[in-house]
Amino acid sequence: MKDSNFLKENNAKFLWHPMGHPGQLRTNTPTIITGASGVRIRDIDGHETIDAVGGLWNVNLGYSCDPVKQAITGQLDALPYYSAFAGTSNNAAIELSYELQDWFGSDGLTRAFFTSGGSDSVETALRLARQFHKVRGETGRTKFLSLKKGYHGTHMGGASVNGNNRFRTAYEPLLPGCYHIPAPYTYRNPFNESDPAKLAELCAQALEDEIAFQGAETIAAFIMEPVLGAGGIIPPHESFMPKVRDICSRNGILLIADEVITGFGRTGDWSGSRHWGVKPDMMCLAKAITNGYFPFGAVMITNEVAETFEKDETGTANIGHGYTYSAHPVGAAAALACLSETKRLNVSENAAARGREMFSGVQQLMKKHALVGDVRGGHGLMTAVELVEDRDTRKPAGKPIASAVAKTAYENGVMVRVSGNNILLSPPLIIGSDDVQHIISGLDAGLSAAA
Template sequence: MRDANFIIENNAKPIWHPMAHPADMRANAPKVITGGRGAHITDIDGRTTLDAVGGLWNVNLGYSCDPIKQAIADQLDALPYYSGFRGTTNAPSIELAYELVEWFRPDGMARAFFTSGGSDSVETALRLARQYWKIKGEGDRTKFLALKKGYHGTHFGGASVNGNANFRRNYEPLMPGVFHIPAPNAYRNPFGETDPARVAELCANALEDEIAFQGADTIAAFIMEPVLGAGGVIVPHESFMPRVREILDRHGILLISDEVVAGFGRTGAWSGARLWGVKPDMMTVAKAVTSGYFPLGATMIGDKVAEAFESDKSSFGSIGHGYTYSGHPVGCAAGLATLAETKRLKLNENAAARGAELGSALEKLKASHEVVGDVRYQGLMAGIEIVADRAKKTPGDKAMMDRIAEVAYAADVMIRVSGNMIILSPPLIITADDVAKIADALDKGLAAA
């Protein structure tokens, strides 16, 4: 390992960063994080902060979870890699698939297909959805519907169902046959409505309308996050996802629940779909499945889809899709230890309790800071929408956002800024004192803005 001077000297030079302009990164070198313990991280200058970002919505168990580290070390000793392509497999992947099916059984899931991360899981779900319809003899069902503001990763399929213009424009043309409906956001929506239940109803009506326009028999699936994350922490009214399920059922369209953020307790429920009492046809997971200790994801396949593939007599049932690292034994060993710890510590309950405290702290910040346009939260997913003008809802600019982040960091809390949103997704192990510390740092940051 080279020394700290080398790292600082080369920061943002030989490397391009995701979701950033290379020139901007060179001009404003990112913080180099060198250590982590519990919910805290330490940067290369030796400054320790509470990580209210949780890595990237993923380090649910914090940075020093011994059982995960031990499981990884043990598996590296036993077998660092073997493939799951036809003819071979490995033991941890079988065991983790079993555990994931148990975990998501209440959501109607029956099988797991392993991937290397969230984008892969989304890609897999989209592809399996099309294949499902070919198996069923309805090969015209190829289109996908999705929510504006939805985030589904950056592969071409995921970017195509993605509902954020900034992730689409530079890579167009994207996949044809993808259509978007408005997100159920009571703060900003095309209907001029503020009542969350009414907004949910209007968005669901838009879905119904789009299905009628496209023709239900051309649509493979609708994909949504149960709580929208990267698009600005949009928490739908509780009626939305059940109504979506009812509409899709009526038209025979599959529902893919993108649980890459919401899965494993972050919303206060063990899955986002379960939070709303909905059973999807497929679910995509990644991130917290290993608490970020190893890149791993999975597409969970529900009963109906599994049954169609497994009883297939057509020529379409064989899966022509997969990754070298599908079912990576080290990742799966990490996943097994993560799930066991997640369950043992009842992280869903802590997410709900700490999330309620964080939510009321955010409401207080909204009452005392003009720059706060809206606060949105569910469990330990939270967002603060910053505005330059509250009445006009003018989005806060980059200078404001940078200032808030800088002051919060000086108050020992790492927050994430995305557009005019402050995004909070701390580890699910945080304490009530940690929540108070996050609120205090935000108070200082918002005052400075």
């Protein structure tokens, strides 16, 4: 590796970073992370912090998960790559498909299509949803519905169903036929409704109204995160996703659960959908499936949807979609080891317990700091702190304020993520109580400095 002077001198000169302005990053250069262990990361100057971002929602098992590392190196020695396009397969991918149907079989999800990550998984689900209806002879079902504030990756289809204009406006026009309904976001919603149960009913009614307006026979699928993540960690009322499931079923619309963030324990259950007692028609997975150690994802598909494809005799069900790295043997081997460790450590249970501690601690900060307008979470290790300039008007705090909070928190040993006027917390699921308190202390320092 080049020395630190070389790395600092060339930081952001030739590398464009996701989710950042390339010109601004040349002057306000990114933090260079050079090492990690457990739940901590270390920068180029040797400064160590707790990673309260969890990589990017994905390092559930921390940075020292030897079984996953060993699985990767072992598979590289045996078979580093081969295509999984029709005609060839590999042992790791076959084993992983069996493991995943065992994991999600109780939800009716028994078939897997492997991808290279979350955006790929969303794109795959959208395409398969349209194809499903065509195989059934309902060729008019091409539209997609989703939630405002929802995040579904950055491919053209995913950006089109995204409900946040930060990921849309610079790239429009996007995919036609994508429509959004209000999110069950109690702090900000067009109904001015603060009661979560009433808001869930209003949002569900908005979905029914949109279906009636568009025509159910034109809609392929509704896609949603069981808990909205990048849009600001917005957990709906427990009644909302079941209502959506019922509405979709009555109208012949597929329900796609985007579990890229919420899958494998983040919410305190093995999936966000299961947390609400809902069985989706498709489920998008990625991130924690390999603990972030290898780019990999999957779409899980129900028996009912799968049988429509598998029983087709017209050729319409031939899947003309896939990626060079679909079912990559190294990724599949990493996933197998990761899922084994995820079960062995029962991280969902720890996520639930530590999540309650983190949420409670951040709620106490709201009493102390006027800068905090809202705190959201309480479902596993997912917590958001929404910053405002004024609590009465709820005017969002500017990005410089959120960045100032994050900077001081980092100086105090805690890496947090800024998303708009929100501070997002999503640490590894193996985190302990002492580290949760360290996160709270670091955030406290950041809020004090910004104020």
